[in-house]
Amino acid sequence: MSTATLPEGNWIRGISIRQPYAACILAAAKTVENRPARWRPGWVLLHTSKTIDQPALRIPLIGRTIHGRQLVTGAVAGVARITDCHQDPEGAPPCTKWAHPGAWRPVLADVQEFPLPLPARGQVAPWNPSPDLVTQVLRQLPDFRP
Template identity: 30%
Template sequence: MKALTVRQPWAGAIVHQTKRVENRTWQLPAKQHGARILIHAGAQLDKNAKIYGPNLGVYGAIVGVATLTGCHAADADGTCCGPWGFPDVYHWQLDDVTALVKPVPCKGALGFWNPTADVLAAVTEQMEA
């Protein structure tokens, strides 16, 4: 299972609110359509974000799991995906989102990355509980 690092507050909004679109400048690779991924809260806050919410104290940890169900180019003003979509990017659609009860600390990376076996084991243990 791959992981994707998302800066806060967006990682928290994905796993604890209604954010079901991830804005990226690159198109979702075809092999990732339908894939289950880990959501990693990055080590830094997105300083341009103007929202606050739960799980913002969590940085540098896997905070949830989601399924990538699609990707499309945003419309000119980004409104095609409600309040979470940005203009002039790709909108990756997320579904079946589950927050972890206990975040799993680990270092993230750019793009899709492979978590270590112990990180995957800790996530799997929570998902099976």
């Protein structure tokens, strides 16, 4: 894919997610992320933070989902598209078994995992990737079309 075919502007952002939650998203099992603020729809790079939530490894839902998967840290490991961001109405049941009460939930779709994670630095809030990182991403997914 050439840069001439890419959308104009900041068409993709990065989001950092702790392991094992990132692995659950990359396995296409966890379709929402839990955040304190609303996020806008669009394409995101899925960056795995450098820390692993050790207690989460003992949660049966997570253990079943990540069984046999490597927990890569400190790398961009895939892409996804945020299609919506919502909170559950007060007193309503959670939208999925992955939802945390009171959190904003960006809904993730079209998840694509990279064959080779790309070492990179991230941050908690959505961040803008460098043009070089975007080029490396597009090399990983030659059929990806935003």
